[in-house]
Structures are given as structure tokens and as C-alpha cells.
Amino acid sequence: MANLLKNEFDSLPQYEKDFKVHHLGINKDQIAPGVILTSNLERIEMIKDTFQTAEKQAFHREYITYTGTCNDVPMSCMTIGNGCMPTAIAVEELRHIGCYKMIKVGTCYAIDPNLKPGSIYVPLASCRDEGATIEYLNLQYPAIADHKTFMAIMQSAKELGVKVTSGICRTHDGLFLESPFAHDGVEERIKPWRDVGVSAIDNEVAALYAIASILQLQAGAVYVVTDNLTTGESMDFKKDYDARMLEAIKVAELALAKVIKGE
Amino acid sequence: MKYKSVKLTNNDGKMWHIGLDENDIGKHLILPGDPARCEMVNKFFENGKLVQVSRGNPTYTGTYKGIPVSVMSTGMGPMAVAVCVEELKHIGAKTLIRMGTSGSLQPNIPDGSFVIATGAVRGDMASRQYIDLAYPAIADIDVVNALRQACQEYGVKPYCGVIRSHDAFYLESPGAHGGPEGVRERIDKWTDAGVLSIENESSALFTVSSLLGGLRAGTILLTGGYLGNSYGAMSTSNDSEYPKRVELMTKITLRAIEIIDGLEELVDVRE
Numbered sequence: 409m410a411n412l413l414k415n416e417f418d419s420l421p422q423y424e425k426d427f428k429v430h431h432l433g434i435n436k437d438q439i440a441p442g443v444i445l446t447s448n449l450e451r452i453e454m455i456k457d458t459f460q461t462a463e464k465q466a467f468h469r470e471y472i473t474y475t476g477t478c479n480d481v482p483m484s485c486m487t488i489g490n491g492c493m494p495t496a497i498a499v500e501e502l503r504h505i506g507c508y509k510m511i512k513v514g515t516c517y518a519i520d521p522n523l524k525p526g527s528i529y530v531p532l533a534s535c536r537d538e539g540a541t542i543e544y545l546n547l548q549y550p551a552i553a554d555h556k557t558f559m560a561i562m563q564s565a566k567e568l569g570v571k572v573t574s575g576i577c578r579t580h581d582g583l584f585l586e587s588p589f590a591h592d593g594v595e596e597r598i599k600p601w602r603d604v605g606v607s608a609i610d611n612e613v614a615a616l617y618a619i620a621s622i623l624q625l626q627a628g629a630v631y632v633v634t635d636n637l638t639t640g641e642s643m644d645f646k647k648d649y650d651a652r653m654l655e656a657i658k659v660a661e662l663a664l665a666k667v668i669k670g671e
Numbered sequence: 672m673k674y675k676s677v678k679l680t681n682n683d684g685k686m687w688h689i690g691l692d693e694n695d696i697g698k699h700l701i702l703p704g705d706p707a708r709c710e711m712v713n714k715f716f717e718n719g720k721l722v723q724v725s726r727g728n729p730t731y732t733g734t735y736k737g738i739p740v741s742v743m744s745t746g747m748g749p750m751a752v753a754v755c756v757e758e759l760k761h762i763g764a765k766t767l768i769r770m771g772t773s774g775s776l777q778p779n780i781p782d783g784s785f786v787i788a789t790g791a792v793r794g795d796m797a798s799r800q801y802i803d804l805a806y807p808a809i810a811d812i813d814v815v816n817a818l819r820q821a822c823q824e825y826g827v828k829p830y831c832g833v834i835r836s837h838d839a840f841y842l843e844s845p846g847a848h849g850g851p852e853g854v855r856e857r858i859d860k861w862t863d864a865g866v867l868s869i870e871n872e873s874s875a876l877f878t879v880s881s882l883l884g885g886l887r888a889g890t891i892l893l894t895g896g897y898l899g900n901s902y903g904a905m906s907t908s909n910d911s912e913y914p915k916r917v918e919l920m921t922k923i924t925l926r927a928i929e930i931i932d933g934l935e936e937l938v939d940v941r942e
Contacts, residue, residue: 489747
């Protein structure tokens, strides 16, 4: 661990042709100072449509990148795939090309019975019940949102009149173990977390927060709660999903613009 | 816990994440991590056609020597692979062969070699959430044997043995933190333990496949340079021989599927 103690968290960019980083397939001229991230590749269209301008830069593995303008500042949006492994790569390579500010939008499952499907949820921090960050640092280190980014999200929600709930999330790697379609034993698995006040579950945010903060980047997240694993309630996808997701996207974009402008 | 997840479909009756149903896939599947590789594999199919692109991952289905086959990318990492295995099982998949790349952990394995995994070090977290580490991540023996036989027929000498799977690419790769010394610090114990190469998907593929039952899973990898002395260079994809080697790996994998197709289907002892 000698290297880590010297604070040498500095990975080596894996450049391909035109200085494009190996997995994202883009270079420093193709990314804005801040980026909206999302897991689902289909959602990126919805996000870039809210931009004032957006040009597709690359579609490489699970990474689709658009760069343009949003809320009058240069901004990118990019997909990061499912789970912490591709998320960790995204954070590392965004840093390699000079993008230091990021807000993820996406969906999560609630376990707090009071957190209703359709709510907008802002994870303040997340339990690191995943594999990627454990390889970086032991569990004593917290996965916590960048303070300024978190505050910008809360302020933006207020300005846009969107009600948000914040809380401690839990990130894990086994979607089919804790989801509406899981194997036996969901209640046994979520109860210990619910009992200590964890409010929701996702698959990426702990890696986003912990690795961003280790690398001294700024990260936040805004989620739409789709289902509640404790009460068994789900949102009406057809009726509500697009509208709620759009709200989450707008909050994230306004907040990211503030962070980029240093407000 | 009984390993039986709920078959969750979308409004079109397709599996929620992979966007496919029973009619969309062949029972034997090739699973690269990289979507770009699917189209190349499809060129070896008869009547191969793109059936779906879900979350960026394409699926092509056709036949190979009359045998129903598909190629579908899983995306990177154990979490994504576990989701694919679950949903493919629901729609009738029987054989899952990961065809990917890996970094070598052994100085004596030449660049561009093929590694066939007999098992994987469970350095990932997804499989741990399914069952504790005492349970082994092993490839199906028939897939291992079929891949070995296919290699032999193509005059290729593969390396067969244990590989390592894990969740954090930028800790054990040519671009890892801590420079060459940092990489060595993290990989030396696996080199000393005789682990052949390192990648990010197989431990979840093997563990989840055997827990769900009725699935034959295996892995063949094109392997780049030894990570201990190739810091800074992604040796596989930058090599001019790379496309040819991937093509050869595809032919080997398809020949293995042909062999496996001749076997009786697996029986799950729990059923």
C-alpha cells in the first residue's frame, strides 16, 4: 500500500487514436467541464433533448456521449452502463480528459416505507455494498456526495418547485437479489438496512461518490424512485415515468450549471 | 434461498433489461463484453440478423451449421453479466460462452494467447451477494472440454486454468493507480498462485449460472501482455494482429458450440 499512502491515486490514461480514452472513446475536446451521467442507454436521448444544443461525440461500449450547451453553459451528457465496474471506469476516464463535475440521474428502489414510488430522491451518501470501491480503499472511507454539488441540487429543486427527499442510499451489485423480480429472501436482505434508516437501493452511486471523492472530483445524483421494495408499490410507468424523470433531469442540469459556474 | 427469480417482462412481453423473448435467441449464446464485437461474430452465422438493441447491447440470432445461436453483448462488469444470465435463463438459454479479452498475470504467457477458464477467483461482489465465498466459481466442464478440443482442431495451444475476475479495472490494468509498482503489489499474489489472467465478468457468469442451474457456462479470452511489465500499453486492442485473433477466437467458440450441441442437455438435480 506504499503508493496509496503517498496519495498516488493517479491512473494512467489509456489513449487510443486522437488521444481518445480507451473505454469512453472521446478526447478532451469532446467533453464539457461538467457531465450529466445516466446508466440506461435509452435515457440519454431524453436528456440530450433537454439541452439547448447537443452533438453526439461517440458510442463506444456502454458509453454514449453528447456535448453541447444546457442552461447557457457548456455541458455534456453520457451513459455509464449498469453497475459499479463501468461507473468506476467512467469516473477515471472523465478525469483523464479534464471533466471534473458530474451529476447522475437515474432510478432507484425505495426501502423506506414512506418513500413513495414517483418521488425524487437525492442520495446524500451510499453504503458501499459493492465490489469496485472496496478494491480502491477499505470500508472505513465513506461514499458521500460532493457537498457543493449536493447543496446545488437541493437549491435547484427548490427553485424549480420540485419536492425532493434526501437520505442514505445503499449500492450493491446483485440486482436480481433486491428488486421487484428478485429471488426469495428480499425482505430478509433489506430489513437490516431499513432498520438503520437506509432509504433506497441502487447499483452505481457508491462507486460514483467514493471514486470521485478519492480523485478529488465533484459528484452528485438525482433519482426517481420507481418501486418500493418494502410496501410492494410501483409507479405507473406509462402515466408518470417520463414526467418524473424529466423533473429529475431538469434539477440535475440546473444544479450542474451552478456547479460549473461556481455559484 | 431458492434461486428462482421472477420473469419480469416489459409491455411487449420481452425481458425487462435485455429486451428479448424466447423466440429471439438461439439456445447457445456467445457473450462478448463489447457491443462492437457482436457484428463481427454475426458474420459467421447463417441467416444471422439483428433482433434487438437493448441498453446499447445488440443481439444477433441465426444458425451455425444449422444450430440455433445468438451473440449478445453483456456490457462490462459482474453486475451487468448477472442480469443477463438471469434473464437469458428465463427465455430458454442453455449455453453461455463469454468471449472476451484479458490481461495476462503470467510473464510466460505470450501476447495474443488464448486462455480457457476452468474457474475464476471471485474478486467481484455481485456473486458474493448471491452466495458466500465458500462456493466455487467454476466453468461447466463440457464447455471447457469443447473449447479445448476446438482449439486443438484449429492448431492452437490454449492455456487452461484459473483466472481472476474483479470489479475495478483501473486498479489492475495497464493504466492502474500507483504506477507499475502499484500494479505489481496488487497482482503478484495472483501470479504466484498460478492464476493465468485477469478480467471482469467470469466469476459472476460462472457462479450465477451454476446457482440458477441448467446452464452451461464457460469463458475463452484473448490475452494481452503480462500486466507486470506492460504498464501504459493496452497490448490487445493496439496490436495489428488483434482483429485476426478475435476472428480465430470466434471460429473456435462456434466449433465448441457445435460440439456442445451434440451433448445431452444439463439436468438440474434440484428439479
